[in-house]
Amino acid sequence: VMKIVIIGAVAGGASAAARARRLSEDAEIVLFERGPEPSFANCGLPYYVGGKIESRDKLLVAPTERLRQRYRLDVRTLTEVTQINRQQKTVTVRDLQSGDTYDEAYDKLIYATGASAFKPPIPGIDGERVLSLRDLPDADRLHALVRSKGGPSTAGSPDTPQRVVVVGAGFIGIEVVENMVRRGVETTLVELSDQVLPPWDQEMIEPLHGLLRDEGVRLRLADSAERFEESESGLSVHLKSGEVVDADFAVVCIGVRPENVLALEAGIACGDRGGVITNPHMQTNDPDIYAVGDVTEVRCAVTGEATQIPLAGPANRQGRIAADHIFGRDSEYRGTQGTAIVGVFGRAAAMTGLSEKVLQRTGLPFEKVYVHPADHAGYYPGATPMSLKLLFSPEDGKVLGAQAVGINGVDKRIDVIAMAIQAGMTVYDLEEVELCYAPQFGSAKDPVNMAGFVAAGVLRGDQPVVHAKEVHESAMGDSSGPYFLLDVRTPSEFSAGHVDGAVNVPLEQLRERLEEVPRDRDVAVYCKVGQRGYMATRLLMQKGFRAKNLSGGFTTYQNVDAS
């Protein structure tokens, strides 16, 4: 019988094992897991720490007993694989409880070791009060710290709130922050970049900075931890800026690195960023060894380039594909699109495909538009606005990426656009998609249609757009700058705040006041979100003016400006 050995028994590994069992009732399947439990919900760890998930048992998605009984898997927890012996087709393992070491033979090996929290060589980072959050033991430590008010701090009375420094504002850092605040812990968030959630584009994320501050988070952007100094009573985190933040403990969430040591030692090919290289069947350069999940390098589904995108969905599906291929099926992984979402204080930020940052880096031509629609019909109570950015090819309109931030319905729109990307659809297709509409759920023209309308209008030349950065430069210069700035909002909107140097002619009066707009200059029109600006742009263009619309209007402008 076929003997499959799997290193790592969580998202990728356990999924591969489960699928392998369904494909072969007879196969011998051994799962090695260093940690205390297989198949746990990594993604739930921050919420367990924060008390949102009350019971630790909930995190055990498929407990050992179920894997044994239902799937007939040979699960060996607290057992670490220490070496892959490709010649012998064995792995060397150590039982972490007994200390015993033995070799286990395989026909096929699945390497699913995941990625470990990156800890750069900063003085003091290995101290007891400097934690990270990857696995159950990490979560247990943090949980024990925060659930008892006052925690390990001896700095004050037991009622003194605890203080934490979270280093790194990627999605795990943000989730940790939210859950620390949930626990009443005074939280400082330090991030090297000038924004939280660096994979997103800055102007989309800007509103979250205010939100975090409103929730009491002390935000330290464009700064970094340089030294951790531990004392009996706490921890001092020395920042690059010179600031010293006193805390009870720190959580370092500055990214993950493929847990590739065994692979490297065994001569399994890894990419530049350390991920194990596989073919679409998840096979490594050793055809008997597969690699799945965070430890692998993936192909970006949009650019085709090699990259690292550590996400649970891809890990699960890759595990399934590896099992398929072992049993002679030709399932192929299609690459990772980078569809991701994070919730924080009632907001959601989601993205799929390429960001503007990545597009700039790759040099691919792109155009972008912003819309700020409501999640459902405005006339039905409870509608909330979202910001949606669509990135697309100026050549054929192909959708390249999208980002959305808002309270409700953000996940839905990004999922819909993720489908468009997967299907190779264009902005012209988005104009025509037919989505669910009743007033509680959407609009007759869904935000996705709207984004499609606007983007298609840009490509058709109906709506030439100018972006906030250019307008900003215009506003910063004197009034003879490149653009004449025309604000078509109402006077009261205008007086509540506008772009420096802009002239206000409300859309409703524009037809009668055309003489106030110069014919010999480029005109940048704007309104609150871009829609009235678009109508004014159409009007002006047809009357012979050189008009462009500020995409996303004053709303997007303010977020870009703020940076």
Add this chain to the structure above:
Amino acid sequence: VMKIVIIGAVAGGASAAARARRLSEDAEIVLFERGPEPSFANCGLPYYVGGKIESRDKLLVAPTERLRQRYRLDVRTLTEVTQINRQQKTVTVRDLQSGDTYDEAYDKLIYATGASAFKPPIPGIDGERVLSLRDLPDADRLHALVRSKGGPSTAGSPDTPQRVVVVGAGFIGIEVVENMVRRGVETTLVELSDQVLPPWDQEMIEPLHGLLRDEGVRLRLADSAERFEESESGLSVHLKSGEVVDADFAVVCIGVRPENVLALEAGIACGDRGGVITNPHMQTNDPDIYAVGDVTEVRCAVTGEATQIPLAGPANRQGRIAADHIFGRDSEYRGTQGTAIVGVFGRAAAMTGLSEKVLQRTGLPFEKVYVHPADHAGYYPGATPMSLKLLFSPEDGKVLGAQAVGINGVDKRIDVIAMAIQAGMTVYDLEEVELCYAPQFGSAKDPVNMAGFVAAGVLRGDQPVVHAKEVHESAMGDSSGPYFLLDVRTPSEFSAGHVDGAVNVPLEQLRERLEEVPRDRDVAVYCKVGQRGYMATRLLMQKGFRAKNLSGGFTTYQNVDAS
């Protein structure tokens, strides 16, 4: 200059006008609207009646003043077009206030009259107490009736609750019912079909029957109103079953008919169901006359057949396309997929593409699967189950339709599958789609992936399925019926209710108890939702048994059985 005349100034008509203005600042655009207001939210009417939308003004999406000032449209409300004079290229109109009649010339005419509530020739249906809900005046009438407790009833004290009979349980009928209950009106719902929401498949909707009853709705399925008898004190609704329901008023919601009279009279071609026939540019057989919205016949985007699907999104997009074509653009309508959603008492029912009913009617080959996943990760608080049915081609796996019912996240999954249909994707594509995942929003294997896995497994022969109807027949026969019924749930699940004649062997014990399963018979395996049944099926198939899995498990079975 181009002169465009539009008949009907709401979803299709107003959208066409708005787009036309953007495409041509100079065009003369006249909008005739019989009703008091243009551009109102038809879809919000039930919620205004129910008080969920408090202010009537909210229903006026683009009030007359805005259409005039912002869009420079010549809006003429309370003005009815009474004739289309194709030879002269004029329409004859009557000012409903002054009674004046005049002709208005057009270069291009857009016919956007919508659909009127169908009122079959039942005795008494034209009485004062028998209402329907299509437009603002209808809504005003109903609103006035229900907001004052006791309403027009003189049958008791002013505190006696009002009573209504809603005839027809399509999505408008259901929305009316919800809002009547919201107002404290005692509600009887009469529906000819044996289920509410007839466009959906019965087993998907079955759970809503219990929900409606739990909310106090008196449900009369497979029955119909035959006679309305009005008295001073109220209304008696005589049902086909013989039952007489006393009420204060009735609301008839038994579908709509294209408001096609002017078209027919003018010799504009209409289809069998009365809808105006157009080409993909929304042009009728008279190239100067376009038709958009509910008054048109549309092509089903999946089958290509002519059909009537009265929905707001299509009406809006068709209006936009007609305007495009008038100004020389080749925009084409792609047909209607039938993506629809309705909310009722905290539940949502959504669908896209073809239902099983329609598939049966068309004779297209299809297969189906059911899954009952949670809307988000089960380990995160607040997860709620949904039922999702996927219909697909057994030949190439192409997705043909989907339906979902649940509390949360139903709209998202149907929208995602609507995209798959639009893109011509298959169930194999659904296996690989990459959707947003964090535990509040979804699962690492999203319900859409799950439906894809199961459907692909069926097509690959990994998971032969049997459907509830067949199993039901087996259960009704003696124990030597076609299937040996194997329940692989736990003994406590089994004893709480099972299929008649089933034998219980929990999945966890199946490997040790194989001798209890006959080798010479077809075995129908089931569990609660289908997942353990699948694993048992895999196990049995590989051990030489003739096993099939009951798709959707006992959950789907119970809903089919109940009918």
